[in-house]
Amino acid sequence: MAERLKYGNTNTFYIPGNRGALLVDTDYAGTFGMFCKAIKKAGIRVSDIAFVLATHFHPDHMGLIPELTQLGVKLLLMDVQKDSVHYSDPIFLRDGIPFTPVDESEAIVISCEGSRKFLRDMDIRGEIVHTPSHSPDSVALILDDGDCFAGDLEPREYIEAYGENEPLKRDWENITSRGAKRIFFAHRPECLLE
Numbered sequence: 001m002a003e004r005l006k007y008g009n010t011n012t013f014y015i016p017g018n019r020g021a022l023l024v025d026t027d028y029a030g031t032f033g034m035f036c037k038a039i040k041k042a043g044i045r046v047s048d049i050a051f052v053l054a055t056h057f058h059p060d061h062m063g064l065i066p067e068l069t070q071l072g073v074k075l076l077l078m079d080v081q082k083d084s085v086h087y088s089d090p091i092f093l094r095d096g097i098p099f100t101p102v103d104e105s106e107a108i109v110i111s112c113e114g115s116r117k118f119l120r121d122m123d124i125r126g127e128i129v130h131t132p133s134h135s136p137d138s139v140a141l142i143l144d145d146g147d148c149f150a151g152d153l154e155p156r157e158y159i160e161a162y163g164e165n166e167p168l169k170r171d172w173e174n175i176t177s178r179g180a181k182r183i184f185f186a187h188r189p190e191c192l193l194e
Helices: 032-041 065-070 079-084 089-094 115-121 166-177
Strands: 003-006 011-015 021-024 049-053 074-078 108-110 126-130 139-143 147-151 182-185
Touching: 003 032, 011 032, 011 182, 049 065, 065 074, 074 079, 079 108, 108 115, 115 126, 126 166, 139 166
Parallel strands: 021 049, 049 074, 074 108, 147 182
Antiparallel strands: 003 011, 011 021, 126 139, 139 147
16 A cells, blocks of 8 residues: 655655565655655655655656665666656756755666566566656556556646647556556646546
């Protein structure tokens, strides 16, 4: 059962497994103290977290990855994300936010096709799929129970609002065809699909 951790602007999700938990998304750099308070309140220790997955590498989704990896959490990096790992570096610099760049040399890099086996080895039933309508490196985690952690994927009703947005339509077809029933967004309330 996933647990939502809210300590800033971005929902972070803690998904337990038998080899440690998977953390999906973090908040901005500089929010590590608030993160520590949130996990303490939830009865979670950093040592409980084996891997961290960013749904994409915008600053509000990956800001704590360097602190977490320095504490032993492994970055789970999808092969479709490799070119975007440092997307946020110039944004943090521009905004004067102290940060340490992600060291992807220690990351576990897998493909979306290989994600089901990787997750199964953690006793997490599901898969990670590429959902590039928001950004080229966006991915979503879909669990076999129907829970889908979709990051910044735009809601389905935006397909028509954007004039038949084909990339967004394809992403929704992709996740619904794989059994997504309850969508957890990074910045919106969860929604149930009919």
